[in-house]
Amino acid sequence: MSNSAEADKLRDHVILITGAARGIGASVARACAAKGATVVLLDKQIAGLESVYDEIIASGAPIPAIYPLDLKGASVPDYQQLANTIETQFGRLDGLIHCAATLGQLAPVEHQDSKTWLETLHINLTGAYLLTRSCLALLKKQAGSSLIFTTDAHKHNAYWGAYGISKAAIEALASQLAEESEAQGNLKVHCIDPGTVQTELFARAFPATDPAELPKPEQVAPRYMDLICEADH
Numbered sequence: 001m002s003n004s005a006e007a008d009k010l011r012d013h014v015i016l017i018t019g020a021a022r023g024i025g026a027s028v029a030r031a032c033a034a035k036g037a038t039v040v041l042l043d044k045q046i047a048g049l050e051s052v053y054d055e056i057i058a059s060g061a062p063i064p065a066i067y068p069l070d071l072k073g074a075s076v077p078d079y080q081q082l083a084n085t086i087e088t089q090f091g092r093l094d095g096l097i098h099c100a101a102t103l104g105q106l107a108p109v110e111h112q113d114s115k116t117w118l119e120t121l122h123i124n125l126t127g128a129y130l131l132t133r134s135c136l137a138l139l140k141k142q143a144g145s146s147l148i149f150t151t152d153a154h155k156h157n158a159y160w161g162a163y164g165i166s167k168a169a170i171e172a173l174a175s176q177l178a179e180e181s182e183a184q185g186n187l188k189v190h191c192i193d194p195g196t197v198q199t200e201l202f203a204r205a206f207p208a209t210d211p212a213e214l215p216k217p218e219q220v221a222p223r224y225m226d227l228i229c230e231a232d233h
Contacts, residue, residue, distance in 0.1 A: 009229050011036035011062075014090045016135065018071070018128075019100030021048025023199040024150065027217035028097055028224045033061035035229065040086060043100065044070035065089070071100060071127035072119055079134040086138065093138035095146040095228050098128050098170075103201050104163045117162040124166035129173060140186050146228045149174045151191045154205075190227050194220040 015032050019025030021043035029039045033056045041049050041064055049066045056064045067082060086093050104120030105113055132147065139145040151174075154160050155167040171191050178189035196202060198214045 009035045010094075013037045013094040014040065014086065014092050015095035015097065015228070016040040016042060016067075016086065016093060017097045017099060018042045018131065019098075020052060021045040023099070023201070024194055024197060024217045024220060025097075025099030026052045027221040028099060029064070030056060030059075031218070031221040031225050032095075032097075032228070033064060034059065035225065036062060037094075038062045038090065039064045040067055040090075041065065042067045042069055042082075044068060044072075071123045071131075072102075074127060074130070076130060076134075079130045082131070083134040083138060086135075092142055093135055093145070094142045095148070096132065096135050096139060097146075097148045097150075097224060097228070098131075099150050100127075101150065101166075101201060102163070103204050105161055106159050106163075106205060107161060108159060109161065112161050120162035121166050124163065125169050125173075128170060132173075132177070136187075140181070143186055145187050147174075147177065147187060147189045148224060148227060149189075149191045151193045153193050153195070188227075192223055192227070194223065 010032060015037045017025050017029045017032070017039055020029045020041035022045065025043070029041055029052055032039050039056070041052055043049050046068050049068065053064055053066055069078065069082065100123070102120055102123045105116045128149065139147060149170050151171050152167045155164040157164060174189050174191045181187040181189060196214050197220055198211045198216050202214070203211060
């Protein structure tokens, strides 16, 4: 395949990416844009979104869109408004990639702070569900559309609290959605465990680890691209 064809592989595709202000989400957004996609950048950190937006514009890729949203405080109407805005502005949605996450509290179950537990589950699980539910109708309209969740191998480990529980539940949600979408065939559902990566979340979980020894977010972005670019997945 020529470089031009590869760069245009996602031309005319619209892809929504959560956690797009930094880390893996930002790297995946830049990678999608580099292949011609119009990316919708979702995060609560406006300054980070603007920085990624500027980088994509400077690269000559299609003009992205910024959609500031705090998953912790968002409700059902907020997610439906987002889906309605995407349909009105772009008329389609070809991919939804969930990269947003919060670590919460690393502690034994008996010492977990209840408020932090509920917030962590809401951001990592309930928010992802509500956003996905609002976007399903749009995704299913496009042949070969993709829904990608980010998971984590630490979900079964001691002390990982609501973060671990939320990642186990995300995998269950993805499995349900994949089976429900199998008959129609348009929507492909995947989970990716990016492993140890230089991110703020990993630094909080493992403060003694030298980040220089870890792969950077842009090094794991191709794994997401392999899934979203494959015509038959």
